[in-house]
Every structure is written in C-alpha cells, then in structure tokens.
Amino acid sequence: MPFANRSDAGRRLAAALQKYQDQDPVVLALPRGGVPVAAEVAAALGAPLDLVIVRKIGVPSQPELAMGAVVDGETPIVVRNEDVIRLSGIEDRKFKSLCDSEIAEIERRRRRYLGHRERAVVTGRTVIVIDDGIATGATTRAALQGIRRRTPRQLVLAIPVAPSDTLAKLRNEVDDLICLEEHEFFGAIGFYYANFRQVSDEEVIGILNRLPAGAS
Secondary structure, eight states: OOBSSHHHHHHHHHHHTGGGTTSOEEEEEOTTTHHHHHHHHHHHHTOOEEEOOEEEEEETTEEEEEEEEEEOSSSOEEEEOHHHHHHHTOOHHHHHHHHHHHHHHHHHHHHHHHTTOOOOOOTTSEEEEEOSOOSSOHHHHHHHHHHHTTOOSEEEEEEEEEEHHHHHHHGGGOSEEEEEEEESSOOOGGGGBSOOOOOOHHHHHHHHHHSOOTTO
C-alpha cells in the first residue's frame, strides 16, 4: 500500500507542499476523511486549518445525479449544473427549496464540527484544498469553484491519490495540482491505504481543537 494511513499521506503531502510555506497559506479540508490528512499539512506549514463543506443537490427522481452543489463559506455559494437542471425540468422554486435544505445541513455540520471557531481568511491568500483521495471529482470540483469565487491569490489542490482521468478534469480549476499517486486504473481510494478506517465526528472535532484557526 502506498500509504499506511491518512496521517502518513498528510506527512508526504506536506513535504511536497513546502514551497508554499512562506506564501501565507491556509489549508481547507473536506470532512471527514480529508481532515487527518490536512492536519499534517497545516502543522508542517504553520498554516491555519478550516473546513470546506460541500453538499450535492441531487435531482429528486435521481438523487445521485447532481444538478448542483452548495459550498460552505462566509456566505454559502451555489454551483449550478444548468444542463442537468434543464434536462430534468426542475423549476427555480424547487431548486431553491432543495438548495435551502442543503444549506441548513451545511450549517448543522459546521456547528457540530467547529462551533464558534474563527473562520480562516481565504481572500488574497494561497488556499490549499485537501482530501484523502478523489474518485469521480464531482464534490471536489464544486468545492474548488466555490472557493475560487472567494478570490484566493492562488488555489492549490493537494491529494494523496486519484485516477488520471479525474485529475485531467480538475487541472483547469486550480493554479497548481499535487497528487502523490496517479493511477489510470483506479478502483477505490481505500485500496491505497493499509488503514482506511472511517473518520468519526469526534476525531474531526479533536483535530480541529488542536490546530489554529483564523487568520494566523
């Protein structure tokens, strides 16, 4: 296995991201699996750690088909897939209703994970987005598009492992993409970890409590 666990993957990513240490970085993790990875990077770079929470907006008759996504932020950002919305015949009122429901879920999760923790400043900074791996990339792409609208100076995606075709689709969304293990024939993210146990809410909260937040 390339990685012993998520912390091991994070330490290896941190080594690959050293060039950003003096560029005022902020690290954003996709919970839950991305948090232990991102924690190692944030600690190594001396960067604040925050979360980017994304919720897919599925077509009611086909919940797995995304017609958009909501990305957490100071103000939640909605990413629309206009082609799917049009082909599914979803009216604006219905889309807004579903969107509002996902925004409420994002807020619930943010309160659960972060409480009153200070938000990291993104505007004008080098933002490094981290997960424990990428499969289709749909959630990651929505996260990147949402963060881009918050006008970072640089947007970097750093992941331990991902399929080649997904990386090709994501490269145009970022200023730099770092992936330690790229595979044409992928399978599942867990195949590349000796220990890929589920990350609990309590573990996420514990990690965040140990690391700095906000502007640093």
